[in-house]
Amino acid sequence: xxxxxxxxxxxxxxxxxxxxxxxxxxxxxxxxxxxxxxxxxxxxxxxxxxxxxxxxxxxxxxxxxxxxxxxxxxxxxxxxxxxxxxxxxxxxxxxxxxxxxxxxxxxxxxxxxxxxxxxxxxxxxxxxxxxxxxxxxxxxxxxxxxxxxxxxxxxxxxxxxxxxxxxxxxxxxxxxxxxxxxxxxxxxxxxxxxxxxxxxxxxxxxxxxxxxxxxxxxxxxxxxxxxxxxxxxxxxxxxxxxxxxxxxxxxxxxxxxxxxxxxxxxxxxxxxxxxxxxxxxxxxxxxxxxx
Amino acid sequence: xxxxxxxxxxxxxxxxxxxxxxxxxxxxxxxxxxxxxxxxxxxxxxxxxxxxxxxxxxxxxxxxxxxxxxxxxxxxxxxxxxxxxxxxxxxxxxxxxxxxxxxxxxxxxxxxxxxxxxxxxxxxxxxxxxxxxxxxxxxxxxxxxxxxxxxxxxxxxxxxxxxxxxxxxxxxxxxxxxxxxxxxxxxxxxxxxxxxxxxxxxxxxxxxxxxxxxxxxxxxxxxxxxxxxxxxxxxxxxxxxxxxxxxxxxxxxxxxxxxxxxxx
Numbered sequence: 001x002x003x004x005x006x007x008x009x010x011x012x013x014x015x016x017x018x019x020x021x022x023x024x025x026x027x028x029x030x031x032x033x034x035x036x037x038x039x040x041x042x043x044x045x046x047x048x049x050x051x052x053x054x055x056x057x058x059x060x061x062x063x064x065x066x067x068x069x070x071x072x073x074x075x076x077x078x079x080x081x082x083x084x085x086x087x088x089x090x091x092x093x094x095x096x097x098x099x100x101x102x103x104x105x106x107x108x109x110x111x112x113x114x115x116x117x118x119x120x121x122x123x124x125x126x127x128x129x130x131x132x133x134x135x136x137x138x139x140x141x142x143x144x145x146x147x148x149x150x151x152x153x154x155x156x157x158x159x160x161x162x163x164x165x166x167x168x169x170x171x172x173x174x175x176x177x178x179x180x181x182x183x184x185x186x187x188x189x190x191x192x193x194x195x196x197x198x199x200x201x202x203x204x205x206x207x208x209x210x211x212x213x214x215x216x217x218x219x220x221x222x223x224x225x226x227x228x229x230x231x232x233x234x235x236x237x238x239x240x241x242x243x244x245x246x247x248x249x250x251x252x253x254x255x256x257x258x259x260x261x262x263x264x265x266x267x268x269x270x271x272x273x274x275x276x277x278x279x280x281x282x283x284x285x286x287x288x289x290x291x
Numbered sequence: 292x293x294x295x296x297x298x299x300x301x302x303x304x305x306x307x308x309x310x311x312x313x314x315x316x317x318x319x320x321x322x323x324x325x326x327x328x329x330x331x332x333x334x335x336x337x338x339x340x341x342x343x344x345x346x347x348x349x350x351x352x353x354x355x356x357x358x359x360x361x362x363x364x365x366x367x368x369x370x371x372x373x374x375x376x377x378x379x380x381x382x383x384x385x386x387x388x389x390x391x392x393x394x395x396x397x398x399x400x401x402x403x404x405x406x407x408x409x410x411x412x413x414x415x416x417x418x419x420x421x422x423x424x425x426x427x428x429x430x431x432x433x434x435x436x437x438x439x440x441x442x443x444x445x446x447x448x449x450x451x452x453x454x455x456x457x458x459x460x461x462x463x464x465x466x467x468x469x470x471x472x473x474x475x476x477x478x479x480x481x482x483x484x485x486x487x488x489x490x491x492x493x494x495x496x497x498x499x500x501x502x503x504x505x506x507x508x509x510x511x512x513x514x515x516x517x518x519x520x521x522x523x524x525x526x527x528x529x530x531x532x533x534x535x536x537x538x539x540x541x542x543x544x545x546x547x548x549x550x551x552x553x554x555x
Contacts, residue, residue: 186382186383186384186386187386187388189354189380189382190380190382190386191403192353192354192373193352193353193354193373193378193379193380194376194399194400194403194404195373195374195376195403196403200403204388204399204402204403205388208388208390208391209390211390287390288389288390288391288392288431288432288433289389289390
């Protein structure tokens with residue numbers, strides 16, 4: 001099997017299998033309510049009717065894949081981008097928060113990692129706190145962050161981005177610390193024989209050696225940044241964004257709306273991680289590291 | 292051999308001792324080492340593993356610090372010599388930065404020293420030519436074979452024209468054919484440049500072939516058992532390794548190793 005086909009075929013097979021199972025569960029989970037409807041109306045029903053009708057509920061327990069696709073189509077292509085019901089608008093809100101949070105988290109992570117590696121005091125004092133920060137459930141902290149920042153006058157994009165930052169800086173710090181410490185002793189001795197200053201060792205040896213570690217961390221960081229953005233949208237009363245759509249859907253029992261927002265978020269995460277992967281591949285290739 | 296004053300010696304060690312404190316007692320890596328190396332010498336250090344030859348080289352390079360005794364390099368302490376960039380060091384592995392091309396790897400010490408781009412380019416081209424790697428400057432280390440990577444490492448050590456070259460088993464990981472070739476090239480380099488070379492090896496033929504002075508060391512504690520002055524002609528083809536004189540010197544080395552209980 002040739003290149004592109006050999007990459008697509010396994011994924012397509014898995015997706016097809018998931019679809020089959022999904023449709024099966026759609027019928028299975030929606031049939032109790034459907035059968036109740038039949039009995040109330042006194043209709044005789046066949047298996048074929050059941051299968052067809054369970055996939056056409058307005059508020060199903062589990063929407064069928066084609067229902068979700070139709071909903072996504074309706075709210076993206078058939079709506080104006082500026083409309084408050086457009087999934088593209090909401091996706092854009094979440095995306096902007098994700099990207100800003102990811103950028104800030106990466107910069108913060110790199111900065112912390114460098115200071116941990118270069119300064120023994122920072123190493124001993126910071127690392128425990130950084131790890132502790134991640135043990136607090138984000139759903140508990142997110143409303144606090146938003147409320148506090150609103151009180152200081154920061155509202156809108158920045159507080160949500162800060163929740164993303166909070167989640168995404170951690171993998172970057174951990175990965176970069178490992179990466180900055182990765183050059184082996186021989187290379188450190190080499191720099192010593194050249195009378196290289198600490199800054200020269202950092203810039204010429206440690207930072208380039210840490211690039212593969214950075215990209216691995218960034219893949220995790222961008223996915224978790226998206227989670228942070230969605231969580232950040234929930235406490236503000238669900239105004240805009242994919243998280244808001246999720247919440248609104250659950251308020252009004254619109255399960256198809258919930259699922260369409262969910263699938264959109266998942267697709268967005270997959271695309272973002274893939275983009276980081278492509279950038280990683282080309283950068284490492286240019287740096288002569290066989291990746 | 293007429294004894295010279297300390298200032299004329301490139302390396303002058305007197306009663307040098309280095310003891311490591313390990314969990315299960317002290318490790319005497321070096322004990323009472325007396326050594327004098329003159330300008331233009333090619334000195335081989337030979338012995339089994341654990342005899343302290345790499346440690347001695349590292350002390351000269353200021354990568355380790357002696358616990359007793361004295362050592363001067365070019366009349367200064369090893370630290371001063373390091374800060375003056377008096378030597379080039381070649382490790383057992385090529386130790387090239389994987390993300391830099393060969394050119395930029397060889398130019399690394401020059402970058403750290405802050406030389407101009409023009410001078411860097413000229414020196415890099417010159418040293419790559421010297422080791423036979425011209426045309427490979429733009430390649431990455433993974434594109435080169437082990438022998439070529441090691442040659443690039445040697446080119447890097449030569450780049451800033453230090454008069455002293457410290458080499459720690461540089462050809463140890465290479466096969467014999469490449470090794471012979473590189474031995475010839477190294478000898479040629481020594482003849483051309485007249486540098487002082489300290490070469491650590493555990494191969495007796497290599498030590499006898501390359502050097503004009505062989506320091507035989509033995510372990511537990513690490514010490515010098517014998518210093519052999521070799522009077523083989525400077526212009527040596529590889530065939531000299533079958534000559535009687537060569538074999539006599541090799542036998543002397545082997546005896547020195549046996550006396551130092553290296554074979555037990």
